[in-house]
Amino acid sequence: MPTLRNIKVWNTDEVIDVKVPLAADALLEGERSGADGFDALEIDATGLTLAPGFADPHVHFRDPGQTYKESMVTGCAASASGGYTDVLIMPNTVPAMDGETIVDRDAPGADEVLSSGRNDVIDFLQHYAADHDVTLPVRYDLCVCASKGRAGHEATEFEHWRRHMPGVADETKDADQLAHPVTAISDDGSAVTPATLDAVFALAKESSLPLIEHCEHHDTGAVNEGPVSRKLGVPGIPEDTELKIVARDIAKARETGVHVHFQHVSTAGSFEAIRAAKAEGLPVTCETAPHYLSLSDEALLTYGTLAKMNPPLRSEEDRKATCEAVADGTVDLLATDHAPHTMAEKELGFLDAPNGIIGLECAYGVCHRTLVDGGYISDERLIELMSVEPMRLMGHEATDVTALLDRETDASREPDAKRVLDLTQVKDTVGIGLVVLDTSGEWTVDPDAFHSKARNTPFGGWKVTGRPLATIIGGAMVFSRL
Template sequence: MPTLRNIRVWNTDEIIDVRVPVAPHALLEGERSRSAGFADAEIDAGGLTLAPGFADPHVHFRDPGQTYKESMVSGCAAAASGGYTDVLIMPNTVPAMDGERLDDPNAPGAREVIDAGYGTVIDYLQHYGEAHDVTLPVRYDLCVCASKGRAGREATELAKWRRYMPGIDEADKDEAQLAHPVTAISDDGSAVTPATLDAVFTLAEQSGLPLIEHCEHHDTGAVNEGPVSRRLGVPGIPEDTELNIVTRDIAKARETGVHVHFQHVSTAGSFEAIHAAKAEGLPITCETAPHYLALCDEALLEYGTLAKMNPPLRSEADRRATCEAVADGTVDMLATDHAPHTMEEKARGFLDAPNGIIGLECAYGVCHATLVDGGYISDARLIELMSVAPMRLMGHEATDIAALLDSDTDASREPGAKRLLDLTDASTALDASDIGLVVLDTAEAWQVDPSAFHSKARNTPFGGWNVTGRPLATIIGGELAFSRLR
């Protein structure tokens, strides 16, 4: 098994060695990682950083129903390549992940679930590895719909998905059900509607799960309203479409005590409202995404529909406000909103092209170049934003490397000697299944090449960008799941 020598622990600066077994299903890139001797390699990891694995609380893997765009296999491979050990899958699958039993095999996407022997999308995704005889290289949780079919007309029924939550009927669950619980509620892709708002907040209150809110709603428009939309001749979306949802849901959180997590926040006004709500002590958290940090709506002139998303890219002033909101702590975490589409779909023009971009495989580099190199935050703070905080939102704890090291009971080691984190030793690794780590080169300069992505999709404006900071290896369940180590 490879041994990484002289690697730095992200939050203590301790220099350690790490021995890690290679998973049978590992994704290996690069001449060194694929070499016959890699399993027993001694790797000089001086200058590299060991950190808890990244977690993304906002991904779309299009499975079931739209696997021509992405599948669980390709999406998880993309996540591992980007340094992610854990993801939260949004419920806008086809059929929607609402807990309803599928009885009509002719409904879009239903046949693959029914033919696999499962009655709901949740059951199917929990047992995806078994159904397809694959081992997925990333751990994942599921997010249930706020409304039936995500149609916004009737809230989902707690009784139909409560059993999928962690801590509920665990004695009756199999290993896959325990591993992939429902840990949040959302109608992501659209905000919770006025018709279902009270009922959805009641669902969140009764279940104890956070409401993950797509904090933006508009009935017309395709890009941010302003000089760029007018220059393009494309209907604009006013900025207050986001703030209206934010202020509405803050008021409901104040009334109910429900934890509301706002997705992909993008405007200065929304950050001001969220900052004030937090100061009031309300249970509010928020995320933003790499594209709102690195791009403004002027990118539409250069990248066209590859820069079309929802919420839309905002003004340069809003982009700067987003970076400042990360710097001052208003933003709790970073999420990619990984949204795969085909290039043919993206070529339909601003009015008809779908919203969204992929992001898992370049998020760390884009965020590092924008936020760390830009002087807004430190390397350690970026890791907190991409690992520690999103894991907590999902109901988990990021791997504590210091605790793993402290569990080493090797009495023969000289006092003060460099410590070895041996992930092959169960007594040292504690519960290896819970371990998620990433090896980072925080200084590597590299160019984003979408053609080399593990995702099926290529819809990103970041192709050709020169960025800094790269995940070199991903360790999941105590095993090396991905490597591009040299």
């Protein structure tokens, strides 16, 4: 098995050795890719960091229904490549992930689900690996739709997906269903509509799941309203389209006690409202994404539709306010909003190109360059934002490296001897998720080398710092570029 010598624990600076078996289907990159004997290597990990695996509560894998953009296989591979051990899959699949039984086989995406022997998208995704005879190198939870079909007309029915929640006893649940529970509610891609607002908040309260809200709504416009939109001659989206949803849902959180988590917050006004709500003690949290930290709407002039997203990139003042919101703790976590599209779709122009970019495979580097190198936060805080806090939102605990060491270290060793974490000897490895990081190395983002099917990113060619070098799940190395 590979042995990592002299690696540093992320939050204590203790230097340890780690013995970790190589997963049978591990993805290997670099000069050792496919090399015989990799699992017997002793690797000098001096200067590298061992941290809890990253978690992303905001990804789109396009499976079922749009697998020409991404699939469960390629999305999970991209996750492992980016250092992610856990993700939350958003419900804008085709058909939508609303728990409803599929009755129209001719509907888009329906045949994919029914041909696998499943009757709804939740069951389809929970049993994906077994039904497709594949190994998926990331753990994933599911986010159920707030409204039926994500149409915004009628809230989903709790009884159609209640049994898929964690902790709900059901003798018919198998291991795959237990491994991939429903842990949140959202209509991501659009905000909860006024017509369903009360019912969706009641649903969130009854289920005790967080409402993950796409806090932005507009009926017209393609990019942020301002000098850039006017220069491009493209209809603009006013900034207050985000704040209106944030203010509305803060009021509902105050009224109901429901935990509202605001996605991809991007404006100074929204952060001010969220700060005030937190100071009031309301159950609200929020995230932002690497692109809102590192790009303003000026990027549209350079990258074109590769920088088109929803919410749109905002002004430079808003970008700086987003970084400050991370620094002062207003932002609880970072998420990628990994949104794969084909390059042909992205070349349709500002009015017709779909919103979104991919982000899993360069998120750490982009955030490290912007936030750590930029002096806003420490290396340790960035790991918290990308691992500890996202796991908490999903109802899980990030792997505590020191606690694992304390539990597994041989008590008979010399008191001052370097400790060894031998994952082959750990009895319960199910919850283990770790990432090996080079927190200082510089590298260049190359979308052509991504494991994702998609290439729609403005970060191609960027020189960034900090890179995941190996991903460990369940006690085995599932990805390595060591």
